[in-house]
Amino acid sequence: MYKKTWGQAYPYAWLDEVVEVTLNPEKTNVVELEFQQLEIIAGQFDQELQSVLRNLKASTFYLISSKKIKATVTQYYDSLILLERQAMENLAAYPEGHPLATTGETIIFYIRNMGIVFKKRYGKYITETGVDNSITSAKRMVVSKLLCKLSADQIGIILKAADDTKTVLASSMSVIFRSVVPYLSTDKNKNLSWDSMRKSTYHIEQSDKEVAIATLEKLILKIKGY
Known part of the structure; x- marks a missing residue:
């Protein structure tokens, strides 16, 4: 299932099959995938993305126009952004604590890194056409994550509170963390782990709680002034 078929005209064929079918909970009973299978997929995913980049280089090398x-x-x-969006949807639906979550995070990390490479090498050629507004927004996020001036633990406290108070509705707290955290970074960590942040809320430090409260109080004062 996971072997590459050489000579295909479409460079994303294997990647699409994995993200849109093999790891898609709506099309595959993903919880039945064995740990070894997931390791194979994760291990080959970056290689396939590098192959796409080589293919792009070859495709544009002789083009004069x-x-x-x-x-x-x-x-x-x-196509890369569409792949990232589906991978995000998959990750949000994976069961809590399952190895699928780690695989999903790894795949998104690889896709986003490739997005950065594309931007650095071909930025002047990339346009915003060809995808809808939601994809365009996701595209910008891949290149530049939102920098949060709180620590990972402090962000986790606020997300947990949002879940506990039903300010944000989701099937579980994990879904909220999976959906939000990959788009955030901090001064100390550009690639936050949603699972580590979620687990940090099991043992909340008083100092982190105080910073989170102070931050929310600032927001309250700002809102009152509008």
Whole structure:
């Protein structure tokens, strides 16, 4: 199932199959996937993305027209963003504590890193056309995460409170963390682990609680002034 088929015209064929079918809870009983299978997928995923990058380089090497280069690069980049969106939807639906979550996070990390590479190498050719507004927003987030001036533990406290008070509704607290945390970074950590942040809320430090409260109080004062 996971072997690459050489000579395919579509460079994302294997990646699409994995993200849209194999790891998609709506199409596959993903909880039955064995740990060894998940390791194989995660191990090959980055290799396949590197293959896509090589394919893109080869596809644009002999192109003289900037218009043609732009069209090719945009097509590759938009496909990457579509892949990232499906991977995020998959991750949000995985059961808590299952190895699938680790695999899902790894895959999203690889996709986002490749998005950064695309931007650095072909940024002037990438356009916002070809994808809808939600994809465009996701695209910007891949390149530049939102920097939060709180620590990971302090962010976790606020997300936990949002779940406990039903300010944010989800099937579980894990879904909230999985959906939000991958788009955040802190001064000390650019790649936050949603699971580690969730687990930190089991043992909340008083100092972190005080900072979270002070931050929320600032927000309250700001809102009152509107």
